[in-house]
Amino acid sequence: MSTQRTHHVTTTDGVTIGGTVHGRGRPLVFLHGAIGDGDLDWGRLVGHLTGRFTCHLPSMRGRGLSGDHPDLSPGRQVDDVLAYVDSLGEPAGLVGWSAGANLALGTAARSGTAARSGTVDAVVLLEPPMRGMMDGRERAVIVGAIARMGELAAGGDVTAAIRAFAGGPFSDEELAVAEEAGYFAAAGRYVPHLLSLLGQVESSGGPTVEDPAVLDAVSAPVLVLYGSGTMAFYRAGARHVAGHVRDGRMREIPGAGHAAPLTHPEALAEAITRFFGAG
Template sequence: MPTVQTNGIETYYEEHGAGQTVVFVHAALLDHSMWDEQVAALEDDYRTVVYDVRGHGRTGGSALDEYSVDLYAADLHELIVALQLDRPVLCGLSLGGMVAQTYAASYPDRIAGVILADTFTPPILTRGEWFLRRIVLNALTLPVRLVGFERIEKANVWVTERFFSGVGGDYERIERLREDGPSIDTDEFVKIVRSMTRFHELTVDLTRISVPTLVLYGENELPFVKRHAAEIAAHVPDVAVREIPEAGHASNLDRPDEFTAAVRTALTRARPIEKSPPLDEETDSGA
């Protein structure tokens, strides 16, 4: 099982293909397998790297009492350094998009491009968003110890669909991915969820993301996520925004062909690989 040391943990990863490197960062409570269709479609033309974020999948948990998005970004940096990835393109969805934008703002000279899918920035923009990000997500951490996160996730989907009309997605497929992957310990679930509820406490300077950026969101995505797409577009200098038709929050699973086509377009726009800073040198963080 291929692993690499990142900040005191053994991080599981897989790599396929050759050429320009794209690193995929998965959503919360899933694992690297959510990118299987993208990897299969791209590996003949690109080098693809997928990994399990701390607390997830085959990487598993750690002894830390709490996690944060900037910790996940630091783990990603250690992965990139350890694998000697020369200016990869990052592609993150939901939590993965939070990690990717944090990394891109901190280390803009170490990447060639970034794809931010179905994600949001730290600021809370609307009351509905505040309700989901601060009330609903925090409320999940107490009952999960009693009934398990699978039931709590179904309740979360029910609440989301009732409060936000027009929102949808292939939730059954997400459930199957979770059932097929390694189980997540309850304590790890709590740390992962709390890392997301505290994302608003971080400062991510989007204007520092100087590489070509693609923002994706599903047609049936939460309204506040679409607002965050506009927020990113308003601050990132070189950005394109694209809606994935008939897709929900996991747009790469709902419409894999359309999502992968968008990724290919982003990869053609990625900044050509030039001489980058030595991978063993520290770069000042701007986030």
């Protein structure tokens, strides 16, 4: 018998944030990356964890089971995650991939304030993208992937557009796995949302999660994971985060690149279980 169910919360600006829920045990909230949604990004992983954890897979506003809203700013996204976590009625662990890892960091930093202490009790980050860690070549690759996505989207081919964007951080082997799994065909509908999201992130003011002062506000234990075959700036970002949060550690996933939830779900599940199971 399936144990899948759903959970929803309404934010202060009236948006419903929803996600599927799987398994039983300690609550973990999984935050997806920029490309997909909760189920697309975590579907291959969650089955390895449901015997020990209650896995919540919410989607950001405008995706999956969540309602839409034009405000996709980083601060608003953190508010959404905090509303979701608060609605659980008990402390939860966060797991974030790529853009979702940065969102998890921002949420954990806000959770570390005196008024919210204990909302988030531990965090796993998979390759948080610290843009300040990029060298010129890496920046050109990512900027080029975004530009190509925009061109293809303007021509109406959203599947090719999202694949072009993924071609920045994903290796050729990862692109092939994602293609075969139907990941790009399913995520293509989010291209307009993603373009808006990227624009709002670029124009947002104030400190980012790369700021050491923001990272110092994260009081929960943090594990930063990265693939042995990933781009150098993801490894640099892992070192940066682990070196500035109060209780940080790093772990490499052998053979993985940026798309580990799609290509190495068993290894990722083992690292998550070891970290949260030790708490």
